[in-house]
Amino acid sequence: MVTLGTDENGKRIRKSVYGKTKSEVTMKMLAVKADNPTIGCSAIKNETFRTLMQEWLMTFKRPSVSPRTFERCLSNARNTLYPVFGDMKIDEITAPMLQRLFNKMISDGYALATVKKSKFLLGQFFEYCVDNDFLKTNPVAKTRLASRERKVQTTEEYKAIPPELRKDFVKALDTSPILKPICYTSLFAGLRIGEVLALRWRDVDFTEKTIWVDNAVTVIPHYDDAWRVSDYETVISDTKTAASVRSVPMSQILIDCL
Numbered sequence: 088m089v090t091l092g093t094d095e096n097g098k099r100i101r102k103s104v105y106g107k108t109k110s111e112v113t114m115k116m117l118a119v120k121a122d123n124p125t126i127g128c129s130a131i132k133n134e135t136f137r138t139l140m141q142e143w144l145m146t147f148k149r150p151s152v153s154p155r156t157f158e159r160c161l162s163n164a165r166n167t168l169y170p171v172f173g174d175m176k177i178d179e180i181t182a183p184m185l186q187r188l189f190n191k192m193i194s195d196g197y198a199l200a201t202v203k204k205s206k207f208l209l210g211q212f213f214e215y216c217v218d219n220d221f222l223k224t225n226p227v228a229k230t231r232l233a234s235r236e237r238k239v240q241t242t243e244e245y246k247a248i249p250p251e252l253r254k255d256f257v258k259a260l261d262t263s264p265i266l267k268p269i270c271y272t273s274l275f276a277g278l279r280i281g282e283v284l285a286l287r288w289r290d291v292d293f294t295e296k297t298i299w300v301d302n303a304v305t306v307i308p309h310y311d312d313a314w315r316v317s318d319y320e321t322v323i324s325d326t327k328t329a330a331s332v333r334s335v336p337m338s339q340i341l342i343d344c345l
Contacts, residue, residue, distance in 0.1 A: 136180060137173035139221075140164055143212050145314065153324075154307040160208055161314065167192070167205055177216055182229035185209065189232060203232060268344055272298070275341040281305055282331075285323045293342060298335045301325070 144164060149157050171188055172180055185206075192202045210227040217225050248256055257274075260267040272283045281303035290299045305324050311317045325332075337345075 133176065135173060136175050136177050137169050139177060139216070140168065140212055141314070143215055147215065148211070153305075155305060158308045158316065159204075163205055163208055168209065177213075178222060180226060182226040185226055186230045189230060199233060206230065206232060271341055271344040275338050276335045278335065279303065291337075291345060293337075293345075296337045296342060298337055300335060301332045303331075 141164070144157075144160060148160055152160070167188075172184070189202050189206060192205065193199070206227060210225065213222065213225040213227050216222040256270075260270055269280075269283055272278055272286070273280060276298055278286075278298070278300060282300050284304040285302040286298065286300075290301075292299070302323050302325065305322060307320045307322055308316045309318050309320060
């Protein structure tokens with residue numbers, strides 16, 4: 088039951104919301120609230136963090152990001168946030184609780200960038216709650232993280248091919264006519280693997296010695312009724328960001344390979 092306000096006689100105006108599942112009812116209540124921003128909706132406040140966060144992700148977050156980003160947001164919520172706050176009411180979650188979660192993630196070895204993504208996701212969700220009068224303040228606003236991470240890469244953690252192995256790697260590619268142009272384009276043009284796999288011959292200009300990059304191969308997840316990943320679809324889409332659209336110069340070694 089959603090209270091829409093009062094009539095001229097001071098009597099409450101209410102709207103009944105129905106659904107097959109509790110999750111469906113919550114989504115419909117959120118829709119009513121979005122269409123009537125001045126109304127009260129105490130029933131929504133009594134829902135758990137997990138229920139409200141999940142509905143916010145599906146209704147508001149999903150249309151605004153790429154499918155892969157949305158998949159990571161879902162994974163973040165399910166694996167990191169729900170185990171800690173899932174069964175709590177949103178007004179029970181405080182800034183100290185959130186700060187302890189962020190501190191624990193850092194101490195458990197999570198990269199600072201990963202922790203910041205969790206904080207950003209929570210910040211967006213709680214800001215939505217504030218905007219819709221579910222909460223008075225955003226608890227994430229009072230938490231703090233380091234501005235940057237200071238970390239010295241060890242030999243084991245360094246991802247680039249060690250100099251002593253590069254010649255052997257390039258030599259080994261001579262035995263594979265399929266892998267050689269793929270790896271050479273990645274190595275000598277600095278392209279991501281998804282960008283390499285999306286290239287067409289029309290993107291390669293041997294006269295100007297450039298490669299035009301404006302697409303990338305990506306994997307789009309599909310979900311079942313419980314919003315679990317059921318399968319993946321490989322597609323060619325726009326690059327990750329607008330800044331990724333670019334013209335890349337080709338070295339002579341890459342031209343000879345192609």
